[in-house]
């Protein structure tokens with residue numbers, strides 16, 4: 001049933017972006033399902049918005065379409081080069097996170113030949129030129145709020161603050177999230193530019209999440225238009241980093257207690273689940289992130305759940 005909505009949004013994506021050439025913009029489909037839109041007299045790509053990097057996280061596609069409507073109506077004048085990308089549309093058609101391999105662990109990947117690795121190379125042609133980047137995702141479990149998540153970089157944190165206002169940011173220090181390939185935001189940051197991921201909320205075409213996403217995209221357009229100096233932005237947004245990780249055991253069973261969701265507050269000592277019948281408790285006060293309930297028991301996820309630790313920006317800058 002949802003496929004109909006997806007097909008409608010997909011058709012609209014192509015037709016409305018192409019329609020922008022009638023509004024005085026230069027529109028080019030530089031890669032499959034990826035457009036660069038330039039105001040006349042400009043040739044610098046400044047902002048890139050990407051959706052469906054994970055094929056079953058669809059709300060971002062509707063966000064991009066709404067942004068194009070604002071541009072078409074002339075409500076938002078585009079003063080800088082903007083790219084709009086659909087990460088993994090083959091996975092969207094299958095209603096899956098990915099087809100062969102997680103696209104968001106496939107950037108700058110060597111020696112792996114999958115459809116996703118090839119797609120990452122194609123997307124990289126655009127991503128390596130952009131100054132600012134937002135990748136729209138959604139979560140499996142419900143979430144109390146939309147949040148940003150990205151490797152720590154001072155300017156990316158400031159950008160997250162500007163586009164999200166007071167919604168929480170989750171950031172991690174040092175090193176690759178995953179050894180086998182980069183996330184999209186990580187790849188953009190590696191080029192010395194600003195990249196963040198936005199988690200809008202639980203998967204699906206939720207209208208309030210789409211509205212949130214549009215607001216974030218419009219704030220991003222305004223922020224880069226104003227060329228605000230990110231170095232001087234004071235960070236006041238609630239900030240978290242990864243604390244405890246509950247990993248799935250190499251052999252045996254693990255299970256979370258019912259009712260965990262993203263940003264659910266937990267207290268030290270609170271029971272979070274069981275591993276091989278033994279209770280697992282929160283090691284400190286914090287908030288739950290990415291709890292997993294439904295998965296293939298034959299191929300369980302590496303991480304069953306995270307507990308976030310609340311920090312302030314100064315904690316990161318000192319390290």
Ligand SMILES: [Zn+2]
Pocket residue numbers: 053054057137138
């Ligand atoms: Zn995702």
